[in-house]
Amino acid sequence: MSRYRYGAYHDGPDPLAPPYDVRSALDAVGDSVLDGTRADEALRDMLRRGLPGVRDRRGLDDLLREVRERRRAIRDRGRLDGTLERVRALLDTAVGQERAELFPDPGDEARLREAELDALPDDTAQAVRRLSDYQWRSDAARQTFEQLKDLLRRDVLDAQFQGMRQAMQNPDPAAMERVKDMMAALNQMLDAEARGEHTPEDFDRFMQEYGDFFPEQPRNLDELVDILARRAAAMDRLMASLSPEQRAELADLMDQVMQDAGLALEMERLTGALRARRPDLGWGVPEHMTGDTALGVGDATSALAELADLAELEAALAQDYPGARLDDIDEDAVRRALGRRAVDDLAALRRIEAELERQGYLRRRRGKLELTPKAVRRLGETALRRVFSQLDGDRQGDHDQQDAGKAGELTGATRPWRFGDEQPLDVVATVRNAIRRTAGERPVRLAVDDFEVQETERRTGAAVCLLVDLSYSMVLRGTWGAAKQTALALHSLVTSKYPQDAIQIVGFSNYARTLHPTEMAGLDWDMVQGTNLHHALMIAGRHLDRHPDFEPIVLIVTDGEPTAHLRPDGRSRFDYPPSPDTLVLTMSEVDKMTRRGAGMNFFMLADDRRLVSFVEEVARRNGGRVFAPDAERLGEYVVSDYLRVRRSRRRAAG
Structure with missing residues (x-):
């Protein structure tokens, strides 16, 4: 005897699985169409509201509302001038500590040093630049000023590369040299890509050596460029959001950090390359933050980068541009902003849209969504049910039912059945045709071509x-x-x-x-x-x-x-x-x-x-x-x- 083994089907979708149930979605679209709405607008409205009859399954409007609430929360997170505020505080502390050390000394040198401290400019960046070569008398003041420089170095580099903060926790010459090597290698890779000489193997080698600087773990150079460009554009928007005085001070401080670290030239090359590749990221557009907490440059840049991502996601969820589709919505952006449940909601909406097309109810023609004849037939049936539900009780149902199957007096002849025929079936002739076709096989199975109807006198339509x-x-x-x-x-x-x-x-x-x-x-x-x-x-x-x-x-x-x-x-x-x-x-x-x-x-x-x-x-x-x-x-x-x-x-x- 033959032996059979049964198991799960793995070669694609289950061919015996019932079709995805889109009836409620189609009826919701149909209701809107019957009320005078175009098919594409009806589908969009249904996707905005959420799936009919499905509890806790959110629509685009719900996701859009959460994105806007998230944007408001980020704007309320803090102010953008936190680094300047911290630098000023540390600077004042260091100067005060130095004055405390100098005050008991009656010598002329102490008075000269005090005069030098008195002559420091009000501009924080210029004061820091003046004190960069100052020989501190107070050890506490020296440590405070070193803390100030470490803060600037970490914040400024973190504003450009999100993974720098961890890498620079305990900076040393070797760590800074590695940063320089990374930036030089990155610029060389971008130059090679511009010449058409870049290969995936080049990127893999770069990530093997410097991947710890990029916690986002990009999979290719395009993703890396996108990450860096978004952060650089956010930093540019941060500068544009400050007052002119704050902007000048922070720019001067950042320039000092880059000059001291020997990174100014490489950073300038990198920023120019990123801006050229992604000019669409809103460089220089100011952003208004309303919180009370003072944010450092790195945290402020992260907040502005997230705001920019949320703005893109908001535009995609709004779907109010020509040719908008759910496929335009970045699933990763939804996951980052709203979590896994929102991704599941989006997947359910996408499946409804895809199934309506796959099952033949919707089609796209010249970028416009329209109902197919199959959907229109169902829509007409729905409209007809609506009409019949309004008719009086004695007129509901299948009208003229008493005449069903009769199209006039029988002539005694038969003919093959055609779609739309109202004439009564000739059962004997139909079964005889099936027996002849199957050559006496058992059981007898009827086919469409077997059916015959009894001819009647022609009736005028x-x-x-x-x-x-x-x-x-x-x-x-x-x-x-x-x-x-x-x-x-x-x-x-x-x-x-x-x-x-x-x-x-x-x-x-x-x-x-x-x-x-x-x-x-x-x-x-x-x-x-x-x-x-x-x-x-x-x-x-x-x-x-x-x-x-x-x-x-x-x-x-x-x-x-x-x-x-x-x-x-x-x-x-x-x-x-x-x-x-x-x-x-x-x-x-x-x-x-x-x-x-x-x-x-x-x-x-x-x-x-x-x-x-x-x-x-x-x-x-x-x-x-x-x-x-x-x-x-x-x-x-x-x-x-x-x-x-x-x-x-x-x-x-x-």
Whole structure:
């Protein structure tokens, strides 16, 4: 006997795993679309709010709020002049200690030294420079001044390289020499990269020798440049944030440190290279800090670098630029700023967006997100359910159910089943076809090609035209969402329940155009002047003429009287109040509809006097009906009217 072993599937995603459930997300997007929002805006709004029905799963707005709170907390952390304040305090302490040592000495040398101390400039940096060669009499003063220099050295180097503080805790000539060697090697590597001669092996050797200076552990030269450039730009912003006097003092102090350490030339080369590679980092842009704690140069630079990172993250989370995607958000930046849980929230949002595309509900075309036909079908079903939920109890459910499966008198013949057929299945013929195809195999399995239906006498379908006003006034009155929902619901009803009917949806403003289902879902109102019912009726008439044997049904949704018409040259002409030409040409198309036998039923979404007079005149000439529903019940009225006409046609045929 054959032996089988079973185990976990490792060759990619589990092929038997059920698809990721995106129904609630799709329905949330669909609800917004049915309320008049574009598909891309609806998805963005859902991602901003968070996943529907998922507890404790935050959206982009929640993450954005945390980032802004984090920025406020950093700004409240302290002041940027802490190093200057500490240097001044140590300087005053050293001078005081020296004066205390000199005071008991009655000699002239002591008085000369006191005079030298009295003549020190008020500028801290210049005073430090003067005292760099001073021969201290007091050992305590000498130690204090050495402490001052160590503070400057650590803070200034830490401002440029975040790992310097630890490396310089106990500075010695060998440690400073190693810093010089590191900076020289770094500049040589950047020069080689600029010439196109840099290799990954060069970077690996550099990190093996000097990696302890870079706790971020960059993986390549680009990451190292990014880290150093962000810190250098933060230092530049720190200088720009100080007062002119503070800036001059701190710059002088930093220059002294670099000169004394022999690093001035290498640091100048490095800063120039970093600025050239990353000019986009906001060099020289001041930042306002509001805290009371005095921050050293290194800590202040770290705070400003973090503020810059948070500003970038805030812009990415806002997603308010063209072509914005969740992939633009740096996961590492989210982890650093908000922690692991925020990364999980972002991953869940990304998966929803990716799954909606992967499962065929959304697609990107020319950088714009739009619903696919698959999503529009579901959207139409949702709209239809909304409409049916509003209908009276005796009209809910599958209308005309008593006639399901019947399309006329049986002729006795059968034919292969085609998608959309309403004729009853011929079970015997279907099973016989399966047995023949499988050559008597057991069990008998049916395939699509096996099905046959019983032929019936041909029954005339309906040619349905829904004309929807797209003018700006529909938005101003809050009726645009209801009109879009109605169009999707009627299209879903006709195509799914009555596929033999031919439906056309026409949108009209200054011009009219035929709307396809996917276009309807992403459709926006037209911010133009004109309600060109004349053009819309012309297009609808051509649809009816293409189906001469179908019963014509014309439904018109509008909130205003005609104010535009097509001129002989094909261009639109707008007039308000409506010109006589507009009214004459529109009524001419109404009369043509009447001669075709098409009743025109109007659904008025406003009670303007001109609109009421116009539709009453159309009803008088055409014999159609006029409805004035609330926007919330528009879909119910339109769908019910279509079903009423359809039932009347069936009774007449019977």
